[in-house]
Amino acid sequence: MTTREEMAEAGRVLTLVADNPGPLTLDGSRTYVVGEDPCLVIDPGPALGSHLDAVEVAVGAADVAAVCVTHWHPDHAAGAAELVARLGAPLAAMRQSTELAALDPPEISLADGAEIDFAGGRLCAIAAPGHSPEHVCFHWLDAGALFTGDTILGEGTSMIAPPEGNMAAYMNTLERLLELEPSVIYPGHGPPIDEPLRVIEEYIAHRREREHQVLAALAAGAQHIAEIRARVYPQLDQRLHRAAEGSVLAHLEKLAAEGRVAGAQGAYRTLE
Numbered sequence: 216m217t218t219r220e221e222m223a224e225a226g227r228v229l230t231l232v233a234d235n236p237g238p239l240t241l242d243g244s245r246t247y248v249v250g251e252d253p254c255l256v257i258d259p260g261p262a263l264g265s266h267l268d269a270v271e272v273a274v275g276a277a278d279v280a281a282v283c284v285t286h287w288h289p290d291h292a293a294g295a296a297e298l299v300a301r302l303g304a305p306l307a308a309m310r311q312s313t314e315l316a317a318l319d320p321p322e323i324s325l326a327d328g329a330e331i332d333f334a335g336g337r338l339c340a341i342a343a344p345g346h347s348p349e350h351v352c353f354h355w356l357d358a359g360a361l362f363t364g365d366t367i368l369g370e371g372t373s374m375i376a377p378p379e380g381n382m383a384a385y386m387n388t389l390e391r392l393l394e395l396e397p398s399v400i401y402p403g404h405g406p407p408i409d410e411p412l413r414v415i416e417e418y419i420a421h422r423r424e425r426e427h428q429v430l431a432a433l434a435a436g437a438q439h440i441a442e443i444r445a446r447v448y449p450q451l452d453q454r455l456h457r458a459a460e461g462s463v464l465a466h467l468e469k470l471a472a473e474g475r476v477a478g479a480q481g482a483y484r485t486l487e
């Protein structure tokens with residue numbers, strides 16, 4: 216297994232934490248500068264001048280093979296246009312929105328399995344829908360490192376809520392990431408994960424448990440999302456109700472697609 220120390224010898228991974236802390240961003244969005252020359256930048260981060268300055272300093276005089284974007288949420292990608300302009304580098308992302316088309320520099324439109332060469336070897340794009348449809352994880356093949364954006368966080372769990380979030384897709388993505396057997400995960404928020412397989416398995420178990428709880432709430436007579444939320448997340452801070460209800464809805468949509476739950480006009484029932 217490759218340790219982070221060995222990886223530091225193989226090629227650097229520099230971490231820049233943006234000054235945008237919050238309940239969803241933890242201590243702030245993380246931008247990674249990977250490899251020597253040419254290097255890669257993974258997730259530009261928010262459009263904060265101080266953050267982009269720090270990324271530029273970390274890159275130094277090296278060429279940048281690509282600025283890679285895991286997904287288009289502003290805390291990861293709002294700084295993309297300015298950063299690619301500053302670095303003179305192409306942007307690599309999965310095409311989803313007009314944001315990408317609006318950028319001038321040469322761009323790399325990623326598909327699943329696309330590879331980018333840089334001084335550290337090869338970075339492979341892994342389509343990872345779930346948190347958002349166009350989410351990509353980046354697998355640094357030579358080091359066994361996985362850059363997971365918002366698919367897996369350094370602490371807590373990821374936000375999966377419709378309309379962008381899709382729980383069925385997310386569960387498939389987690390299974391796929393497990394098969395990659397990464398030796399370290401660099402998340403979009405929070406510290407690196409040195410036991411990725413354990414953490415990915417915990418993520419899968421956590422969602423299965425929530426699904427059981429949603430089905431149990433339905434079986435106990437809860438019909439509306441707020442009722443289900445109250446049973447699945449008892450004594451939850453009121454400020455988090457909306458987020459929890461988004462997660463409940465994501466589970467309901469997955470169960471409905473599997474024919475295990477039926478719902479109309481916001482009232483759901485189990486078919487089991």
Ligand SMILES: [Zn+2]
Pocket residue numbers: 286288346365
């Ligand atoms: Zn996100």
